Amino acid sequence: MELTAASDCLAALGHDTRLAIYRMLVQAGADGMNAGVIGARLALAPATLSFHIAHLSRVGLIASRPDGRFIYYSADYSAMNELLGFLTDNCCQGESCAPGAVKVAAPK
Amino acid sequence: MELTAASDCLAALGHDTRLAIYRMLVQAGADGMNAGVIGARLALAPATLSFHIAHLSRVGLIASRPDGRFIYYSADYSAMNELLGFLTDNCCQGESCAPGAVKVAAPK
DNA sequence: CATATATTTCCATTATTCTGGAAATGTCGA
DNA sequence: TCGACATTTCCAGAATAATGGAAATATATG
Numbered sequence: 001m002e003l004t005a006a007s008d009c010l011a012a013l014g015h016d017t018r019l020a021i022y023r024m025l026v027q028a029g030a031d032g033m034n035a036g037v038i039g040a041r042l043a044l045a046p047a048t049l050s051f052h053i054a055h056l057s058r059v060g061l062i063a064s065r066p067d068g069r070f071i072y073y074s075a076d077y078s079a080m081n082e083l084l085g086f087l088t089d090n091c092c093q094g095e096s097c098a099p100g101a102v103k104v105a106a107p108k
Numbered sequence: 109m110e111l112t113a114a115s116d117c118l119a120a121l122g123h124d125t126r127l128a129i130y131r132m133l134v135q136a137g138a139d140g141m142n143a144g145v146i147g148a149r150l151a152l153a154p155a156t157l158s159f160h161i162a163h164l165s166r167v168g169l170i171a172s173r174p175d176g177r178f179i180y181y182s183a184d185y186s187a188m189n190e191l192l193g194f195l196t197d198n199c200c201q202g203e204s205c206a207p208g209a210v211k212v213a214a215p216k
Numbered sequence: 217c218a219t220a221t222a223t224t225t226c227c228a229t230t231a232t233t234c235t236g237g238a239a240a241t242g243t244c245g246a
Numbered sequence: 247t248c249g250a251c252a253t254t255t256c257c258a259g260a261a262t263a264a265t266g267g268a269a270a271t272a273t274a275t276g
Contacts, residue, residue, distance in 0.1 A: 217276100218275100218276090220273105220274085220275085221272100221274080221275100222272085222274100223271080223272080223273105224269105224270080224271070225269085225270070225271085226267105226268085227267095227269100229265085229266100230265080231263080231265095232261105232262080232263070232264085233260105233261080233262070233263085235258100235259090235261095236258100237258100238255105238256085239255085240253105240256085241253080241254070242252085242253080243250100243251085243252080243253105244249105244250085245248100245251105246247100246248085246249090
């Protein structure tokens with residue numbers, strides 16, 4: 001992952017509303033949620049919701065799946081993992097950088 | 109960690125220059141680097157450098173240690189870990205969310 | 217087809233952030 | 247004390263982002 005792609009993702013998450021949307025989707029799992037439900041839970045004007053969802057989508061953090069009149073959005077976990085990997089890349093020269101340090105686990 | 113604190117950190121990292129600064133510090137380890145060296149490597153005007161460093165500092169991602177005329181900055185690894193923890197919190201309902209999923213390792 | 221609902225696009229306003237020159241502050245060594 | 251250097255603060259202009267009303271688009275249902 002390149003620096004600019006990473007900073008675009010981080011900037012996308014660096015906003016209360018978008019981070020709240022993203023967390024909801026991360027916690028919702030693979031099925032995701034449709035835009036209406038997200039907007040209702042966060043009490044967002046449709047245009048505002050759409051703006052933020054488009055932003056998250058543009059940087060690749062979430063995916064969309066149309067279903068009739070609805071559009072379901074879900075977190076792209078691989079994008080999140082790439083991003084976390086980028087942040088911890090070459091972290092602290094091989095020493096454990098802190099108690100409870102984050103490490104990449106082996107694929108299951 | 110609260111949502112707003114997390115989004116402040118993410119926003120701080122969501123800028124090419126600041127992310128570049130932060131990565132340099134993450135890779136520099138506990139000793140850190142002084143502002144001049146950072147600025148020289150990234151070819152930043154002093155005021156610009158100071159602005160970005162202040163931003164990272166304000167949200168708690170980096171710490172400073174004055175040493176004579178120099179100020180050494182270093183990444184605060186515990187802040188990074190809290191942030192990563194926040195992002196993966198309640199992730200994907202207990203299933204492994206992706207190949208190479210990030211997990212929190214036991215303290216050393 | 218007509219109507220209701222979901223979502224997006226268009227647009228303008230407001231708010232925030234970024235940038236860097238210049239001046240200020242603080243520290244060192246002679 | 248003086249001059250050189252490191253860093254920050256002050257400031258203002260330029261650029262970018264956020265918000266939401268209203269209209270457009272798309273799809274489902276009667």
